[in-house]
Amino acid sequence: xxxxxxxxxxxxxxxxxxxxxxxxxxxxxxxxxxxxxxxxxxxxxxxxxxxxxxxxxxxxxxxxxxxxxxxxxxxxxxxxxxxxxxxxxxxxxxxxxxxxxxxxxxxxxxxxxxxxxxxxxxxxxxxxxxxxxxxxxxxxxxxxxxxxxxxxxxxxxxxxxxxxxxxxxxxxxxxxxxxxxxxxxxxxxxxxxxxxxxxxxxxxxxxxxxxxxxxxxxxxxxxxxxxxxxxxxxxxxxxxxxxxxxxxxxxxxxxxxxxxxxxxxxxxxxxxxxxxxxxxxxxxxxxxxxxxxxxxxxxxxxxxxxxxxxxxxxxxxxxxxxxxxxxxxxxxxxxxxxxxxxxxxxxxxxxxxxxxxxxxxxxxxxxxxxxxxxxxxxxxxxxxxxxxxxxxxxxxxxxxxxxxxxxxxxxxxxxxxxxxxxxxxxxxxxxxxxxxxxxxxxxxxxxxxxxxxxxxxxxxxxxxxxxxxxxxxxxxxxxxxxxxxxxxxxxxxxxxxxxxxxxxxxxxxxxxxxxxxxxxxxxxxxxxxxxxxxxxxxxxxxxxxxxxxxxxxxxxxxxxxxxxxxxxxxxxxxxxxxxxxxxxxxxxxxxxxxxxxxxxxxxxxxxxxxx
Ligand SMILES: [Zn+2]
Numbered sequence: 001x002x003x004x005x006x007x008x009x010x011x012x013x014x015x016x017x018x019x020x021x022x023x024x025x026x027x028x029x030x031x032x033x034x035x036x037x038x039x040x041x042x043x044x045x046x047x048x049x050x051x052x053x054x055x056x057x058x059x060x061x062x063x064x065x066x067x068x069x070x071x072x073x074x075x076x077x078x079x080x081x082x083x084x085x086x087x088x089x090x091x092x093x094x095x096x097x098x099x100x101x102x103x104x105x106x107x108x109x110x111x112x113x114x115x116x117x118x119x120x121x122x123x124x125x126x127x128x129x130x131x132x133x134x135x136x137x138x139x140x141x142x143x144x145x146x147x148x149x150x151x152x153x154x155x156x157x158x159x160x161x162x163x164x165x166x167x168x169x170x171x172x173x174x175x176x177x178x179x180x181x182x183x184x185x186x187x188x189x190x191x192x193x194x195x196x197x198x199x200x201x202x203x204x205x206x207x208x209x210x211x212x213x214x215x216x217x218x219x220x221x222x223x224x225x226x227x228x229x230x231x232x233x234x235x236x237x238x239x240x241x242x243x244x245x246x247x248x249x250x251x252x253x254x255x256x257x258x259x260x261x262x263x264x265x266x267x268x269x270x271x272x273x274x275x276x277x278x279x280x281x282x283x284x285x286x287x288x289x290x291x292x293x294x295x296x297x298x299x300x301x302x303x304x305x306x307x308x309x310x311x312x313x314x315x316x317x318x319x320x321x322x323x324x325x326x327x328x329x330x331x332x333x334x335x336x337x338x339x340x341x342x343x344x345x346x347x348x349x350x351x352x353x354x355x356x357x358x359x360x361x362x363x364x365x366x367x368x369x370x371x372x373x374x375x376x377x378x379x380x381x382x383x384x385x386x387x388x389x390x391x392x393x394x395x396x397x398x399x400x401x402x403x404x405x406x407x408x409x410x411x412x413x414x415x416x417x418x419x420x421x422x423x424x425x426x427x428x429x430x431x432x433x434x435x436x437x438x439x440x441x442x443x444x445x446x447x448x449x450x451x452x453x454x455x456x457x458x459x460x461x462x463x464x465x466x467x468x469x470x471x472x473x474x475x476x477x478x479x480x481x482x483x484x485x486x487x488x489x490x491x492x493x494x495x496x497x498x499x500x501x502x503x504x505x506x507x508x509x510x511x512x513x514x515x516x517x518x519x520x521x522x523x524x525x526x527x528x529x530x531x532x533x534x535x536x537x538x539x540x541x542x543x544x545x546x547x548x549x550x551x552x553x554x555x556x557x558x559x560x561x562x563x564x565x566x567x568x569x570x571x572x573x574x575x576x577x578x579x580x581x582x583x584x585x586x587x588x589x590x591x592x593x594x595x596x597x598x599x600x601x602x603x604x605x606x607x608x609x610x611x
Pocket of ligand 1: 042064067
């Protein structure tokens, strides 16, 4: 089956089943007004409703900001999804069956292992949860949670559990409750540790456990806090096929909706800080898993919030952590703020002692990150000539991370005022600024193309790029057919050049390897988005990697090339000012007719890309 067949048909079938009023009504409060429904627009700030949903025509429209579209458009815009993901989500919800994408044996095996890991993690959650609730071995854990004032419903919300201590339950508490196959999976998932002489023992012992969920609510790992004085105090699952610490945030699954509603995320350091804030009425919180904030985590948050407030301890470590995150915020172009707690407090103790109102004041007074950084530097070095020199030196990495020239000059002018140096002088004292955040580039990024100069991808281009990433094997054929011209001036072209360079060095490239091999920057984001939206057991709607699909794409590319040539010729022919013999004129005319004929033949072979 050609992908166009079901792709044309599938969105229509989903749209038929999906109830746009129901879907939007879950995110926006709607009131019926005649044949349509009205509400406050979720895409711009307004006090009187100008956002309308039309069930008959199945579309929404905002008279305030002009946002409009169908149910897919709404899902994509509101939940920050790409088209295939939005489509899959709606298909799942309205029980429209999606044909499976044919997978390579390696992909199938990986998916099988992933599924098995989710299942075993899920089982572990229920075992640990039951233990916490009912077992006499969990007396201490229950008391600990009570002392921390975490009520039962919040424990339930976060799925808290308890892994008993070996003194009470032996060293193979979890393993003993799993089948042989499950034990094997549990080793891979990091729940059990394999003993050298055979057998397994529990990784998590005498710990309160926080299950870590991905955005779809699957359990990808655990974070554990020891009861009592043992070490380490916090312990997470090791990295696995389903769990990457630097790309996960505790609380995002449970609190994501609140974060979206408030357009703001508050980042705290500890698991219990997070839970404690939720308990006391501050719901838009997440916590990184004992690491400094990473770029992947920030990217995750960007899908939910416009702004992130770092709520850190006021000690030197907190200040340094906040300053270190400045480049991340700049390169992601996300607004970051810092709120420092009074010395001796963490978010948990602060909210318990001072209450929500005091916390809200602290959050309202949070300082934008660049400003905060400068203030810290001025405090540290002073504004003597020497101090200024030191400050300028410390500002360098920050400026290097600025995502655009505009951002850079904004920072420069902002800082120059405080330091009392002109922006030009300040700028001139800095080293030249590279176009991408620093990192270990394996291949040279294309320095001539800054992200801001690239044209956004059209939907056909997106499809081409998706195919290119998922099936790098067909790259040379696509290139022959004119892929580069079709992607000209977009990030797709940059990516194509890098893929070709990669393929020159190695015979094959697996999609999963791309992330490691690409230099940091927009291309990597693009690839990770494509991989994220296609790496699941459900089908990638865009791409199936079948022969038929490849042929269709090639025909498409050839048609595009022909169209371009025809357009060029038309331009030449209509240019009367050019001196040209009658013979030449005729030649061009004949070529034109030939091209048009070829285009017609080619066009009969393919159905245009949907979207
Ligand atoms: Zn609007």
